[in-house]
Amino acid sequence: MKMKAYLENLRQWALENLEPKLVMVGVVVGFLLCVALGHYFARQNLYVNYHRLHPYISMDTQFLPTFSNLYELVKSRIVPGKTLVIVGGDSVFNGQGQTVDKLWSDQLQKDLGDKYSVVNISFRGGRVFEGAYWIYEALSKEKHDVIFVANAFGAVIGIPCGNTPYRYMYWDGHYKGFLRDFKAREDFIKFNSTLLLDQFQKPLDELYLCMQIDNYLRFRDLWNVVSYRLFSSIWTEGTAKDCLVPRILFEDKIPLSDTTNVRDSDQSLWLNTVRKYSQPYYQTVNGKLLPNHYGWREFDLLCDCAVMPDLRSNTLVVSTGVCPFYFDKLNSLEQERHNMVLDRAFGQYVRKGYNTLIINNLETDDFIDAVHLTPAGGYKVASQVAAKIREIKEKQQNNNQK
Amino acid sequence: MIFNTYWFFLALFPFLLIYWAVPSSLGRMVILLIFCAVFHTHFAGAAGVIPIIVLALISYLCGLSKNRLLIAAGITVCVLALCFYKYLFFISDEVIGAVNPELGRSFKLIFTSVLPAAPPLAISFFTFEFVHYLYEVRKGGEPIKNPLHFALFSIFFPSLVAGPIKRYSQFIPSLEEAVKKINWRSMALGMVLVCSGFFKKLCLADNLTSCTEYFADKFELIPPIERWLYLIALSFRIYLDFSGYSDIAIGLAAMMGIKLPSNFNWPYLALNIRDFWHRWHISLSTWIRDYVYIPLGGNRHGMVRTICNGAFAFALCGLWHGAHWNYIAWGLYHGIGISVCLLYPKVLGPVGLKIQTFLSKFWFIKWLMTYLFVAFGWLLFFFPLSEALEKFQLLFTFGYPK
Numbered sequence: 001m002k003m004k005a006y007l008e009n010l011r012q013w014a015l016e017n018l019e020p021k022l023v024m025v026g027v028v029v030g031f032l033l034c035v036a037l038g039h040y041f042a043r044q045n046l047y048v049n050y051h052r053l054h055p056y057i058s059m060d061t062q063f064l065p066t067f068s069n070l071y072e073l074v075k076s077r078i079v080p081g082k083t084l085v086i087v088g089g090d091s092v093f094n095g096q097g098q099t100v101d102k103l104w105s106d107q108l109q110k111d112l113g114d115k116y117s118v119v120n121i122s123f124r125g126g127r128v129f130e131g132a133y134w135i136y137e138a139l140s141k142e143k144h145d146v147i148f149v150a151n152a153f154g155a156v157i158g159i160p161c162g163n164t165p166y167r168y169m170y171w172d173g174h175y176k177g178f179l180r181d182f183k184a185r186e187d188f189i190k191f192n193s194t195l196l197l198d199q200f201q202k203p204l205d206e207l208y209l210c211m212q213i214d215n216y217l218r219f220r221d222l223w224n225v226v227s228y229r230l231f232s233s234i235w236t237e238g239t240a241k242d243c244l245v246p247r248i249l250f251e252d253k254i255p256l257s258d259t260t261n262v263r264d265s266d267q268s269l270w271l272n273t274v275r276k277y278s279q280p281y282y283q284t285v286n287g288k289l290l291p292n293h294y295g296w297r298e299f300d301l302l303c304d305c306a307v308m309p310d311l312r313s314n315t316l317v318v319s320t321g322v323c324p325f326y327f328d329k330l331n332s333l334e335q336e337r338h339n340m341v342l343d344r345a346f347g348q349y350v351r352k353g354y355n356t357l358i359i360n361n362l363e364t365d366d367f368i369d370a371v372h373l374t375p376a377g378g379y380k381v382a383s384q385v386a387a388k389i390r391e392i393k394e395k396q397q398n399n400n401q402k
Numbered sequence: 403m404i405f406n407t408y409w410f411f412l413a414l415f416p417f418l419l420i421y422w423a424v425p426s427s428l429g430r431m432v433i434l435l436i437f438c439a440v441f442h443t444h445f446a447g448a449a450g451v452i453p454i455i456v457l458a459l460i461s462y463l464c465g466l467s468k469n470r471l472l473i474a475a476g477i478t479v480c481v482l483a484l485c486f487y488k489y490l491f492f493i494s495d496e497v498i499g500a501v502n503p504e505l506g507r508s509f510k511l512i513f514t515s516v517l518p519a520a521p522p523l524a525i526s527f528f529t530f531e532f533v534h535y536l537y538e539v540r541k542g543g544e545p546i547k548n549p550l551h552f553a554l555f556s557i558f559f560p561s562l563v564a565g566p567i568k569r570y571s572q573f574i575p576s577l578e579e580a581v582k583k584i585n586w587r588s589m590a591l592g593m594v595l596v597c598s599g600f601f602k603k604l605c606l607a608d609n610l611t612s613c614t615e616y617f618a619d620k621f622e623l624i625p626p627i628e629r630w631l632y633l634i635a636l637s638f639r640i641y642l643d644f645s646g647y648s649d650i651a652i653g654l655a656a657m658m659g660i661k662l663p664s665n666f667n668w669p670y671l672a673l674n675i676r677d678f679w680h681r682w683h684i685s686l687s688t689w690i691r692d693y694v695y696i697p698l699g700g701n702r703h704g705m706v707r708t709i710c711n712g713a714f715a716f717a718l719c720g721l722w723h724g725a726h727w728n729y730i731a732w733g734l735y736h737g738i739g740i741s742v743c744l745l746y747p748k749v750l751g752p753v754g755l756k757i758q759t760f761l762s763k764f765w766f767i768k769w770l771m772t773y774l775f776v777a778f779g780w781l782l783f784f785f786p787l788s789e790a791l792e793k794f795q796l797l798f799t800f801g802y803p804k
Contacts, residue, residue: 004668020590027593209408235609237616243609 038218041225042068045076048248051100052120056250059165060124061238063227063247066220067172070121070135077119078144084117085389086139088132089150091124092320095378097261097368100252104378111386122150123166127158128317129306130166138178140311147389149316153371154277154338155299155345159192160185160306168207172220175211184305256375261368262325270370271329274322278334278341289337291344299345303352312353313396316388319346319358320381323367357388404445404563405650406604413440414654421658422584430581431550434558434658441559446523453522457483458556461532465545465552473540477533484529487521492725524563526722528556530689535570537693546570551577560654564647566665566685573660580659592656595649602646610639618785621793629797636784637777641669644683670776673768675739678776690719705745713737723783728790732782739775 046069047057057063078084087093087105095103105120112118121132128150136148162170173179196204214220227233228247235243242250281296282289307315319342321327327335346356359381366377373381404410417437424430443451457480464476490513499506522528535555539545546552554577555570580588614636617624621632648665655662663685672678679687695715701708713734720733747754761768781790 004671015587015591018590020586023590024586024593206408209412213408213412233605233609235613 034219034222035217037225038220038222042066042218042221043072044225045072046224046228047073050119051103051106051252052094053123054100054250054252054254055124055238056247056252057228058123061236061247062234063224063232064168064220066214066224067134067138067169067176067178068218068221069224070131070169071138071178074119074121074135074139077117079117082115082117082145083389083393084119084139084144084146085112086132086136086146086148087118087120087122087150088126088130088136088148089122089128089152089318090126091122092372093120093122093149093151093318094124094126095120095373096124096254097256097372098375098378099254099256102256102375102378104373104375104382107379107382108386111382112389116389126166127156127163128152129160130158130162131169133307133315134170134173134179136315137180137308137311138173140308141180147314147316147392148311149318149385149389151318151320152345153319154341155281155295155348156277157299157302157306159188160302161189161192168211171207171211172214175208175215177215180308182305182308188301188305262323262364262370265369267326267329270326274326274330274338274370275334277322278337281341281344282337284333284337287333289333289340296344300348303348303354307354309353313355314392316355316357316385316392317346317349318356318381318385318388320371320373320377321358321360321362323362323364323370325364325367326370355388355392357384359384405647405654406600409444410441413437413444418657422589427578427581431554431577434581435550435553438554438557438559438562442523442557442562445563449518450520450522453483453487453525454528454557457528457532458552461536461556462546462549462552465536465539466547468539468545470540473536477536477540480529480532480536484525487517487525489721489725490517496725496727527562527565527567530567530686530722531556531570534567534689534693538569538571543571546574558655558660560651561662564644564651565683566648566651566663567689568662568685572663576661580661585659588656588659588661592653592658595653595656597653599646599649599651599653602642602649604646607639607643607646610635610642614639622796626797626800629793633777633781633797636780637670637773640780640783641666670773671769672772672776673765674772675736675743675775678772679736679740686719686722690715694718701744705748709738709741709745712741716740726786728782728785728787731787731790732779735779735782739779 046065050073053065055061058065074084074086085108087108093105095105098104103120105118109116109118121135123131126132132150133148136146139146160170161167161174170179193201193204223233230246231244232239232247233244239245239250281292281299283292284290321342322338327338330338342358346358349356362373362377362380366374366380368374417433421430421433421437424433442454446454460476460479464472467473491510494506494509494513497506498509535546546555551574555568555573558568558573561568614632617628617632621629624632645666652662652664665683665685667681667684669678669682672681695711698711698714699707700711714737716733716737717730718733719736720729720731723729723732747758750757778794781793784790785793
């Protein structure tokens with residue numbers, strides 16, 4: 001009751017004493033100040049003590065890094081004379097199952113040594129050429145020495161303007177002018193938009209508007225700074241009672257998983273996931289596998305418009321494969337299909353100018369489930385990726401000398 | 403929520419600038435009408451706009467005629483249109499289907515073929531405003547002669563989607579006054595109200611929505627004390643959501659100098675259930691009072707009739723919120739609550755009077771009883787009957803169900 005009376009008095013006081021034109025001017029000035037702050041923070045590296053996009057600074061808890069956030073983070077890792085290695089991809093390369101002190105990409109840094117600087121900006125649920133690739137493309141405007149590494153499963157690639165839930169980042173980069181002109185990609189996006197039903201088009205239109213407005217007002221950059229450093233404003237299952245705590249105070253708590261999880265995890269779910277990787281590309285007719293031409297044509301097209309041709313020679317696509325425990329549970333035809341898809345897709349990547357690495361010496365104990373790696377598995381991957389990166393660099397140096 | 407779309411944000415600013423810049427009253431009204439039409443068409447689509455135009459034309463012409471029979475016909479058409487668009491599936495699924503499922507399915511098939519995928523946007527609000535207008539004209543009120551005024555009364559964008567439900571006798575004079583000159587004080591106040599509305603909606607209500615939705619199906623798993631916290635969160639979720647929306651609507655209108663009726667007045671400070679309905683969704687409760695309860699006889703025909711009238715009016719109020727039994731149950735629950743609140747001193751005789759005297763001394767008990775009554779009611783509002791009762795039981799279960 002007292003509160004109500006107090007607020008009423010306050011309102012009365014405001015009505016009697018505040019000059020409305022001054023209030024309006026104050027609102028406009030405050031708004032412009034926020035815009036200026038947004039532009040300022042868009043040019044600063046937001047992250048402190050960064051190792052990877054853990055759940056408290058990523059989509060998992062509704063913290064959506066802006067394009068500028070990641071761009072500035074990656075730029076902060078550029079050291080003259082060192083090759084920058086940008087790690088993209090999905091939860092496998094994000095290090096699901098590895099604690100932050102046993103993260104595979106930190107091991108990759110150690111394996112590569114002082115001549116390289118590694119930054120892991122892969123997302124859980126991301127695709128091969130989402131997020132991190134766009135940052136790589138944006139950086140390529142400035143002619144830095146960069147190698148982009150991402151993991152892929154068979155022919156799963158995703159559309160070049162981003163898939164749910166990371167589509168926002170493509171349009172963020174697009175409208176802020178970070179991305180380069182790439183006709184093949186633009187043609188694909190134009191064609192793809194004609195296939196969309198109205199119900200999907202409306203939310204996309206809102207997304208485009210949001211990103212166009214944000215290009216001028218930078219409210220997302222400003223709000224990310226507030227959420228990261230001052231207080232968070234969104235309740236999520238992950239942050240729960242700590243939903244107001246600034247994200248900077250959250251530790252990277254992805255748990256360390258052991259190999260017993262491989263057998264404990266939902267086997268049918270994982271088996272279906274493994275099957276899904278290869279299913280769209282071959283069909284079984286009279287006990288024989290026949291290629292699905294539609295699926296391969298689409299893969300071919302996506303290979304062409306996902307990564308700009310001049311960036312492919314510095315792009316490394318890695319297959320970490322499937323846990324042998326699960327692979328053995330597939331029937332012989334499914335196993336054959338799986339291998340055929342991997343061979344054909346990675347062969348295609350090579351033909352299109354990408355570098356590839358198929359890691360097939362991982363054992364069941366290197367996985368926590370069908371696809372994610374233990375620290376030991378991660379370290380094996382790190383050493384092979386490091387070797388491949390050095391090989392790419394050597395090849396480049398030889399070419400330059402010639 | 404339409405006000406938190408980027409489209410609206412982007413469209414509103416140029417509109418307001420033009421509205422304020424235009425020097426003539428007529429010019430301002432035309433600009434306002436154009437924006438209202440664009441707003442309505444953008445969000446409702448052609449299929450949603452056409453039925454409203456037809457209903458508005460019928461209401462306008464019937465009102466102009468001042469013919470009681472024609473006006474009654476106009477009211478009937480409006481009510482039938484509401485039933486047609488909003489309640490046919492309820493009739494087939496939950497009324498006919500409950501008695502004879504086969505017949506219910508047959509009716510549903512027929513209704514599906516004639517009904518659009520979704521009812522026209524805000525059909526309930528339109529219908530209530532048109533019925534109010536025609537009823538008042540039938541009672542002898544002066545009809546709106548100026549078609550521009552009627553069009554603006556019909557599709558005034560701030561109150562179009564979720565009210566407050568306007569009264570034409572207040573709206574038209576306010577509109578005429580507003581367009582004459584810029585009212586800086588009203589503009590500044592409106593801006594403050596819009597900001598507070600967005601704060602209530604986006605920062606408070608949306609978080610409470612995420613939180614309560616997450617815990618809704620885990621209700622039996624959370625500790626008993628947290629179940630009560632859940633109930634409180636649920637009651638504040640709907641209050642902040644709806645009152646936030648109303649604040650934005652009233653604030654937007656105020657920014658144009660137009661006064662809309664207030665919709666909420668600290669409802670959770672009410673000391674009895676009648677008092678609550680004087681403070682909650684005021685524009686709806688007064689509409690129900692004026693156009694359902696009083697025409698039915700109100701409290702003028704004895705106790706039984708008063709109870710029946712109240713129960714019917716509130717059941718209708720519940721049904722207006724959504725075409726499901728739980729809304730009707732919620733309405734009836736409040737109807738019965740008000741009847742008990744009004745009649746217990748008479749029905750219980752001296753005991754009732756003693757209770758009344760006791761309660762008048764201890765306002766906290768009155769407040770607590772009212773708040774709990776309302777909060778329990780929200781279980782009926784948000785969940786199907788059986789689930790609401792289950793949750794109600796769990797509130798008094800100390801421990802976890804086996």
